[in-house]
Amino acid sequence: LKPLGIDVSLVNTDTKTHYSFLEQKGDYDVARAAWIADYKDPETFLGITRKASGNNYSSYVSPAYEAAMDKAAAAGGKPEERMKDLTEAERILVDDVGNIPLLYYSFHDIVSSKLHGFDDNVMDIHPSRFISKD
Numbered sequence: 098l099k100p101l102g103i104d105v106s107l108v109n110t111d112t113k114t115h116y117s118f119l120e121q122k123g124d125y126d127v128a129r130a131a132w133i134a135d136y137k138d139p140e141t142f143l144g145i146t147r148k149a150s151g152n153n154y155s156s157y158v159s160p161a162y163e164a165a166m167d168k169a170a171a172a173g174g175k176p177e178e179r180m181k182d183l184t185e186a187e188r189i190l191v192d193d194v195g196n197i198p199l200l201y202y203s204f205h206d207i208v209s210s211k212l213h214g215f216d217d218n219v220m221d222i223h224p225s226r227f228i229s230k231d
Contacts, residue, residue, distance in 0.1 A: 119154040130154055133202060134219040139183045140169070146190055155194065162189045 098105050110118070119128055132152065134141045145152040148163060169182035190196075204221040214227040 120151070122154075122156060128154065129199065137219050139180075139187065140166075143183060143186055143190065146194070157190075157194055159189060159193055162186055162193070165189060 116130075118125075119130060130152070132142065132145055143166065144150060146155070146157050146162070147153060147166060148158045165182050165186035169179045169186060172179035172182060202221075206215075206217065206221070206223075208215045209230075211231045213229050213231070215223055216227065
C-alpha cells in the first residue's frame with residue numbers, strides 16, 4: 098500500500114491478546130474481528146454494533162441506528178414491520194461504517210436419508226445424541 102501513500106503495520110498476536118487489545122480500544126485504525134451467526138436472524142449481526150454491545154469494538158454510536166434497532170425490537174409479533182426496521186438499521190450502518198467482509202463461512206453436509214435428527218443450523222453444530230439411524 099506504500100505506492101498509495103498508506104503506511105501499514107501488521108501486528109500478529111494470539112486470539113486472546115488480539116481481542117483484549119480491541120476491547121481496551123487500543124491504538125489502531127483498522128482491525129480484524131470475526132462473528133458467526135448464532136441464530137438465523139439479521140439481529141445476530143446488527144446487534145454487535147449497538148452502543149451497549151461488548152462486541153462493538155469500533156465504538157460505533159448512532160442515535161438513528163439505535164432508534165431503528167429499538168423500533169425493530171418493539172415490533173414484536175409483526176415480522177414484516179420488524180424486517181423493515183432492521184433493513185433501515187442495516188442501511189444506516191452500511192452508510193456510516195467501513196466494514197470489509199474478508200471471508201464468509203459456508204458449510205456443506207452430506208447426510209444419509211437413513212439418519213434422523215440431523216438439524217441443519219447456522220453454526221453447523223450437530224450433537225450426535227440427537228442423531229439416530231433407521
